[in-house]
Amino acid sequence: MLKIFKHLRNSSFIIFIIILLLAGQASCELSLPTYTSNIINIGIQQSGIENSVPEVIRKSEMDKLFIFLSDKNKNTILNNYKLLNKNSLSDEEYNKYKDSYPALSDEEIYLLNTKDKDIIKKLDNILGKPELIVYGLESDDESAKMIQQQMKNNMTSNMSISNANQNLENMDMFAMLQSMPKKQKNNLIKEMDNQLINLPDAMISQSAVSFVKNEYNEIGIDTGKLQTQYILTTGAEMIGITILSVVAAITVGFLASRVGASLGRTLRSKTFEKVMRFSSKEMTEFSTASLITRSTNDIQQIQQMTVMMLRMVFFAPFMAIGGIYKALSTNASMAWIIGVAVLGVVVIVGILFATVMPRFKKLQNLVDRLNLVTREILTGLPVIRAFSTERFEEKRFDGVNKDLTKVNMFVNRMMSCMMPAMMLVMNAISVLIVWVGAKNIDTGAMQVGDMMAFIQYTMQIVMSFLMISMISVMLPRAAVSANRINEVLEKDIIIKEDKNPQAFDASKKGLVEFKNVSFKYPDADEDILHDINFTANSGETTAFIGSTGSGKSTLINLILRFHDVTKGEIKVDGVNIKNVRLHDLREKIGYVPQKGVLFSGTIDSNLRYGKKDATQEDIIKAAKIAQSIDFINDKEDKFDSEISQGGSNVSGGQKQRLSIARAIAKDPEIFIFDDSFSALDFKTDAKLRKALKSETSNSTVLIVAQRISTILDADQIVVLDEGRIVGKGTHKELLKNCEIYKEIALSQLSKEELENE
Structure with missing residues (x-):
């Protein structure tokens, strides 16, 4: 398969673009679950408030938070917030801020003056717990009232006698905290922090956001509008990312199809060019039907595989690795579920792979067989009809067709089982995630949006492994096809050209010489031609005659280098034909x-x-x-x-x-007629030869004939018998000194006709 892909070198730049687009598409698709999670967690559950860092907060509330903060953290907050009041603002600025924050008319407010995400994250870590404590102390539930009462009791027991009679019932909780001795206040705050240690971050974050939401409502900010705006903005971003992903996918599909089509065109071209150089030996080894199948069906398999690989093989790892990273970032405690999902996919594909793979090679061989039988029947229809064997041939075709259909049906049934099995795995994994995730949500270790995102990431991971698995299932069939194409492309050709070809000798134009030529077919035990010697001169006609199987056509084919001589040499224009370019040699010859x-x-x-x-x-x-x-x-x-x-x-x-x-x-310089007058009647034959004689007066004419009448006027007749020359001369000379020629002549013409000729 790798040998086939080396033909993709010309498309390397397009492949690089495809990889970049796939990386972008994977990035887009992997970001969508995060947006889904944000819509649920922030847009719905947190009313569009992203974190515990308020954009604006009243000074009175900020002072309450300062009670629970160290001096260092307090300074960090003050460095990133700007205090606004009537006196510090111009009329224009005051009206602008008052419209946005109506609370400014009654009291001072702090306004966040940074957009730096790192600083906001730092502030979020600082403000989370203090906001949770303040929110708890300000709420009306029973647990908050109990905390307040306990704090009052502690303060009463630690106050001096002079203040023992002071009425603390109506005293503000935060005023009490501020009036506490520093050591006592720090101990109390430390005790509160200890109570929050085991509280999940998700619960702290949601409670802190509730504080921010209440504060916004008090300031006069429309939190309903804030929530709607957040959901619409996030949704619009999701649509934009989806459009980018779709555009990338369409572009990748288009480019991958172009690369696949280009590879198919290249392979067909190279295969055809190689086949055009095949001798009879190579053609016999492969068969015409097999070569047609390899040039069409096999290359089509490789082309489809190339497109699938470009679209999936690079995309799937991006999705799998990115999905695993994102899923573990969402909730590492459920990582084992991803392992279960991947294991399920691998088991299903492994079973499928082991079952289907052996059938693919058989499938291609059966396609070869079907093409062979079809070609034989279609080309031999007249003979089939003449012998009334239509029923037999129909049964023969039906047998091959049924074998192919049977294997195809088996493969298709197995492949059709894959998707339902994968859907079962995916649905079972979804249920498992919901089951485990619900428990985590109940304990506050996870939010609903995170669980939804985890499901999506897991499905993306499973689909990525499914893509890889589909490729691995398709790969064996494509590999079989690739091997079949490589067999053609890498086949060693018997008829080879000289790397340093010679030029023809212009002074010997049209001269054909056979010198001690012997020939046997590849893998044959005996020679077909034995020690052939003759010379055919320009302007003369040399004819070859002999019984069937004497080697006449084989001898003629050696001149064209359809085969190469086993011994001896053939010269054209004074040069060994093995030492010249095939194109130049055949350009000199007119072959019938x-x-x-x-x-x-x-x-x-x-x-x-x-x-x-x-x-x-x-x-x-x-x-x-x-x-x-x-x-x-x-x-x-x-x-x-x-x-x-x-x-x-x-x-x-x-x-x-x-x-x-x-x-x-x-x-041409040389005419070769390989028994080319056999279908002509005697009258047409005679007229054609007469007209041809004047036209070929400056050319070398080589004629293979069965009829004596065709070669009577030849300047030289070569008589062959069992691959050997048994006579050479004119018609009259051979009648006198060649018994075999005389027998052939008498079998076709009467003695009187021969004498008249």
């Missing part, structure tokens, strides 16, 4: 295969296939020489007539003549 092959397009595009810049006159001339001009002119669109795939809308003879015309239009 034994079976005419046409490509989808028009007649004109097929005739220009070997020479794109051929003029219209060249195309017409080639069609006339190949005796195809008549049936072309009979068509409505002439040379613009459509040719279907494989030339299935023209007859065998027409297809062969168009193939010959294509080679003529190329105007």
Whole structure:
């Protein structure tokens, strides 16, 4: 799989952008539970008041707080608050503050003059407990009254005799505290602090905020409006963050799709380029059906996997790590629940992984098999119909189709079980968090909003592991596909080009020489050709004839380097063909295969296939020489007539003549006709050869033929038998001195016809 991803080098910058966007998206999504928690804890429970540091407080209330503060803390507060009264303000300032804080008209107030979060946090720690004590002493509940009575009793027992008769019943609690001896007051404050030691921070914070809320109401601040404003502002921020997250997700999806499509295009291009260089040996090893599957289905699997990896593999770790950090910051005591959730996901995915993974390789092999059977049936339809074996072929296809369907159904069923199982884990974890969280809320160790945030963080962590698990399940199938593509890309090709190619010798233009050439197919035990020697000169026609399997077509294919010789050498224009560029070699040759092959397009595009810049006159001339001009002119669109795939809308003879015309239009140095006249009648064959002779007077012509009549006029005829040359010469010479040629000739023509020829 890693070998495939090296092709992503060109997309490295886009991948870097994707990672940045995923980090931003994860940051946005991880911040949303905090906002949810704030809306519940601060917006609803604390009426929009974020902490125990009041923006504004009456001097009388601040003096009460000072009773419970050390001199150091008192100075810290005074350094960050500004005292306001009628005398210290101008009329304009007074009216401005009075509208916001109506209490200013009756008494002095302190106004917070800092926005520094660190200082506010420090003030929050300082003011929390004093505000809780003052709030408790000022409330009307029974516990507060008991504390007040106890304080009065303590003061009475510690006062001097001269003051023993003083009436303390109606004396203010805070006045009593201020009038206490310093040591006694410190002991009392210390005792109060000890009572608050075990009180949870959440409870201290909420009670301190209640003090601030009461103070705001006394000053004349609309706390209902403050609460609404906080909820709306926080909600608007959540919407903004969600929009950013959505934009990042859409952008990542778009970029990931582009990277995946680019990788798919690159792999298809490289695979096709490699296959185009395959010899018959490599094609036989892979099979056409398998190569089609690898170029389509396998690359599609890799492309989809790439998109999923770019969207999830980088995103999931951001979410998992960030979610764990945020969850532990919210409440570390419930961390074990996250472990249970992750363990549940891992167990489910592990079972799925072990069950499904072995099927993926089988799945791809079955797709290969289905393509092979389909291709065989479709290309062999005429034969199938002729032998009435439709039912047999239908059963054969149905068998392969059922095997593929069975494996696919199993994989899909297993994959469909994953999501319900994951939902069960997630819902069970949610219930567990609520169960444990409710107890923590009851003891004051946790707030409702924190519990809601913890649920969201846990779900994000579970979903992150689910994403990673989904990738791990998809990875084996993609890995199988990647290995199949690598097999093609890394396949060692037999037909290789010289790293320092030579140039052709212009003085030997068109010269073809076979010197002691032997050849055997790869993995074969015996040679197909043995010690072949002959020379084909420019302006001459060299023909090859022999019984079926004598090696005629194999010999011709060696010139084009469809195969490489086992021994000896083949020279074209005086240079060994192994020492020149394949393109340069094949550019010199006009090849007409034994079976005419046409490509989808028009007649004109097929005739220009070997020479794109051929003029219209060249195309017409080639069609006339190949005796195809008549049936072309009979068509409505002439040379613009459509040719279907494989030339299935023209007859065998027409297809062969168009193939010959294509080679003529190329105007090559060397013509190779591999039994290319077999589909022509004798009359057309004779007319074509006559027209061709004048056209190829400056070219080397190599003809493989089965019919004696096709090669009677050849300058040189090479007779092959079981891969060996058993005769070489003209028609008349071979009739005299080659028994095998004579037998072939007599099997096709009578003795009188041969004598007349």
